Amino acid sequence: MEALEPQHNPVRTLRPVFAIASLIVVAFAVFVSVYPLGAGRMLMQAQDWASSNVGWYYLLAMTLYLVFVVVAALSPYGSIKLGADHDEPEFSYLSWAGMLFAAGISITLFFFCVSEPLTHFMQPPQGDPAAGEAGARQAMQLLFLHWGLHGWGVFALAAMAMAYFAYRHNLPLALRSALYPLIGNRINGPIGYTVDALGIVATVFGLGADMGFGVLHLNAGLANLFNVPHTHGVQITLIVLMMGAAVAVAVTGVEKGVRWMSNINMLLAIALVLFMLFAGPTQYLLGTLMQNAGDYLGSVVGKSFDVYAYGGKPGWMGSWTVFYWAWWIGWSPFVGLFIARISRGRTIRQFVFGVLLIPLGFTLAWLSIFGNSALDQVLHHGQTQLAQLAIDDPPTVLYALLESYPWSRAVIAVTVLVSFVFFVTSADSGAVVLSTLSSHGGAPEDDGPRWLRVFWGTVTAVVTAGLLLAGNMDALKSAVVLASLPFSAVLLLMAWGLMRSFADESHRKRALQYRASPLVGASRHHQGWRQRLGRAVNFPVRDQVYRFMDTDVKPAMEAVAEQLRGDGWEVSTRLEAGDMELSVNHGEQQDFLYRVILTGYRVPSFASHQARNSRYYRAEVHLYEGSQDYDLVDYSCEQIINDIISQYERHVQFLHLSR
Known part of the structure; x- marks a missing residue:
């Protein structure tokens, strides 16, 4: 089909959004950089307050996000297209699934795939530590909960809202557009601009946490290979080098080369997980994968509301479940924008189940194979020091596990290489998305101005370095929990806006059944x-x-x-x-x-x-x-x-x- 292409204004900085977001983020970056110890204490106090007072809210909000997208997909609204009724998907289903699969792989999978299940095994929220097979089973349930449907549910909500209002209602591909059914044209005013700014702030801290965990993981890998010391100086140097590479990619337009390298990287990641499966206790790993999946599906409803009100360990929920829910929320504008851009023309039903299930399968398989490989070493081979290492030095525990496998030096080198490329591609994509969220004009697929990519890449690097100086992992977690809190409410409003718009869709269908006046008038020819x-x-x-x-x-x-x-x-x-x-x-x-x-x-x-x-x-x-x-x-x-x-x-x- 040939149709005239619509004309778009050039992409420009959306000054109110940029001003609000940059003021908040730069002020925080300066504060944690100048007063790291004081900032670290304040962040920990704030996280204690958040876990004690709003932990229940995070659990409820994340469950509502997931329920909303699933109900929308199963309802008659599931047949609505993310676009005009005549739009067809730009990508084949296989290509689309491949891009969703790529969205599910992150450097943090390397950081947490071993350290988290061993930590839950040694320090469970309830019950005795190191409680044998039962403790290992509970640890994997918690791991699957934190990386399962809830996280992809919030991504699906953010992406659906942006894609639906941009492609079906011709509004900007922006977070504020989802509020149009609630506030009308005021989305292009202080309220709408504040919504976009809150999304940017949450994204910066979500990316900062990801970059922080990635740097700790890479520092540990370089220490294993080359005896590079674990110091803040080395970590900040790594941040500067890798974020510099990411910003250079974002500005110079060599994304095609990086995407090609990223595709090879995914193949190496798949090869790595297959190596762990077949070089380790294969039958045990396959059996536990089935068991873990069944345990997760059987417990997901109860765990969605479990705030450990009847005797959980103090601070556990804030350090883990609340942190994860805040982290997924912080990442939702970033991943949501990417998913929205590749999903035009898909029905809501196709979209939701694709986003929920395609990346999830690989993620949970990865976590199960790596996590149970580590638990097997502890339970059946007496490697209790591996479990203790997850408590004392989490970034190093994956490499300690790999040392017990054949060709360990080569496997560790591949792990470091794959992690580095994931770091650069995530940072590059983050800088581009942040620039897009703080600009307007152009077509939905257009990126923000180059100088904005440089600015947001630099600011994210400074935030990451400041949080590491303020207290390593604890400061990273605290900042994410606090920064995502306001945006969690925005996501609830976005779901409300979608509900209102879906109701309008049903009214439109009823209106189309209205018996209009018959077509009258003579034809052009009397034949x-x-x-x-x-x-x-x-x-x-x-x-x-x-x-x-x-x-x-x-x-x-x-x-x-x-x-x-x-x-x-x-x-x-x-x-x-x-x-x-x-x-x-x-x-x-x-x-x-x-x-x-x-x-x-x-x-x-x-x-x-x-x-x-x-x-x-x-x-x-x-x-x-x-x-x-x-x-x-x-x-x-x-x-x-x-x-x-x-x-x-x-x-x-x-x-x-x-x-």
């Missing part, structure tokens, strides 16, 4: 059934349709516009060759749009012997929600006027139902 039959097998060329639009569609739109303006309505028309549009402004309610676009198709094979051209053209009607799949060619001017009025009557009925 009766002969004219009707000829039209059915007519395949006009481009110039014919251009002339028809100029001689019949244009005057019909002008006549309707003139009458409506005379009745006091605000009407605008755009009467370009091949693309004509009439719109009626209805204030805070949805405007009426009637658009006719010259659209080209290949002549069908059954008619190719009759047609001299390989393509034919139609004057197709588009409404606000997309193409209506019918052609106006050979309608008279009066018939076109009546068609516009019929569609307008349906729109007025829709406004009546959704008032």
Whole structure:
């Protein structure tokens, strides 16, 4: 299909959003850099307060996000497209699944895949530490909970909201657009700009935590290979080098090379997990994978609401579950924007179940194989020092596990290499996404200005370094919990906005069943059934349709516009060759749009012997929600006027139902 491409304004910095977000983030970065010890104490006190007072809220909010997206997918709204009704997915299902799969791999999988289950084994939230097989089973349940459906549920919510309002309602691909059903045009004012700024702040700290854990992991790997010391100086040097590389990639436009390297990196990651499976106790790992999956599915509802009100260890929930929920929330604008950009044309049902299940399978398999390999060493081979190392020095425990496997030096070197590439690609993508969230204009697929990429990459590096100086892992966790708290409320509002808009979709379907006035008016030719039959097998060329639009569609739109303006309505028309549009402004309610676009198709094979051209053209009607799949060619001017009025009557009925 050929249609005229819409014109977009150039991408520019959205100054109010940038000002709010940068002021908050830069002020914090300066504070933790100048007063690291004092900042560390304040962050720990704030996290203690958050875990004691709002831990229940984080658990409830994350569960609501997941329930909302699943219910939306299973409901009749699941058939709604993230785009116009005629939009088709840009990527094949296999390509789309591959990109979702890539989104599920992060450097933090290396950091936590061994350290977390061993820590839960040694320091469980309830019960005795190191409680044999039962303790190992509980540790894997907690690991799966923290990396399971809840996290991908919040990603699905953020991505669905951005994609739905951008591609179906032609609003900016921004967080604030999801609030349009709630506050209308005020999304382009202080409220909407604050929403986008809160999303940027949460993203910076979510990325900062990811970069921080990644640096600790890489420092440990270099220490194992080359005896590089574990010091803040080395870690800050690594941050500068790797963030510098990421910013250079973001600015110079060599993303294709990095993406190619990233694809190789994913293959190396898959090879690594397969090596762990087959070089280790294969049957045990396959059995525990099945057991872990069953335990997770059987306990996910109860664990979703478990705040350990009847005797949990103090501080455990704040350090783990609350931190993870805040971290997923902080990452949701970042990952959500990426997923939204690749999902235009998919139905909500396809989208939700793809986002929830495709990355999840690999993530949980990775965690189960690595986690149970470590637990096997502790339970069945007496390597209790491995479990203690997870408590004393978490970044090193993965490498300690790998040392017990054949070809350990080569495997550790591959692990460090893969981790480095994941660090650079995540940091590069983070800088690009942050620049996009703080800019406006352009097409939805356009990135933000280059100088913004440099700015946000630099600020994220400074925040990461400051948090490491303020207290390593504890400071990273505390900052994420606090920064994500305001944005967690924004996500609830985004879900509410989607609910309101979905209700409007049902009103629109009812409106389409409204019995409009019958089409009246004489046809352009008085040939009766002969004219009707000829039209059915007519395949006009481009110039014919251009002339028809100029001689019949244009005057019909002008006549309707003139009458409506005379009745006091605000009407605008755009009467370009091949693309004509009439719109009626209805204030805070949805405007009426009637658009006719010259659209080209290949002549069908059954008619190719009759047609001299390989393509034919139609004057197709588009409404606000997309193409209506019918052609106006050979309608008279009066018939076109009546068609516009019929569609307008349906729109007025829709406004009546959704008032």
